[in-house]
Amino acid sequence: MELKTSAVAKRLGVSTKTVQRWVKKYNIPCTKNEAGHYVFTNEAIEQLEKYKFLGIDEEEKEHAEWEEVEQRLNELERKIDQKADDVVSFQLLQHRREIEEMLQYIQQLEQRIAHLEHQQKTTIVHEQPKQKRRGMISFFL
Numbered sequence: 001m002e003l004k005t006s007a008v009a010k011r012l013g014v015s016t017k018t019v020q021r022w023v024k025k026y027n028i029p030c031t032k033n034e035a036g037h038y039v040f041t042n043e044a045i046e047q048l049e050k051y052k053f054l055g056i057d058e059e060e061k062e063h064a065e066w067e068e069v070e071q072r073l074n075e076l077e078r079k080i081d082q083k084a085d086d087v088v089s090f091q092l093l094q095h096r097r098e099i100e101e102m103l104q105y106i107q108q109l110e111q112r113i114a115h116l117e118h119q120q121k122t123t124i125v126h127e128q129p130k131q132k133r134r135g136m137i138s139f140f141l
Contacts, residue, residue, distance in 0.1 A: 003040045011045070012052050019048065025049055 009016045023038060030044045038049075045137060 001044065005038050005040070008040050008045055008048065012048060014052065022051055027085055 003011070005016045005019050009019045012019065020038070022028060026047070028044050028047050030038050030040050030042075033039050
């Protein structure tokens with residue numbers, strides 16, 4: 001019995017491209033028809049079945065590799081998110097520290113202003129107003 005690539009692929013549960021890759025990779029003995037398509041004998045199909053059951057087929061291997069890549073990407077995204085959170089937390093703490101320092105400086109300035117105002121008031125109170133000298137003429141007026 002001779003089968004075409006699509007029938008063999010369906011029988012093995014893989015894609016036609018995978019069957020074509022296996023034929024080239026494992027040098028499976030099969031012929032080509034007039035249209036250039038592979039024609040498989042029972043012997044060739046048995047060999048393909050052996051190769052399929054020996055290990056993971058190429059599609060599964062590619063799928064497993066993609067899963068690993070996707071897992072690594074997810075892990076990297078998680079690490080990036082964590083790093084971004086850490087950076088934002090650090091920045092918030094730094095801004096808070098700066099704000100607290102500014103508030104402390106403002107309080108010092110307010111105290112200094114209050115002290116200077118108090119000093120100014122006490123100096124004004126302690127100063128006695130100068131008595132005007134009256135001239136002789138204004139004395140008689």
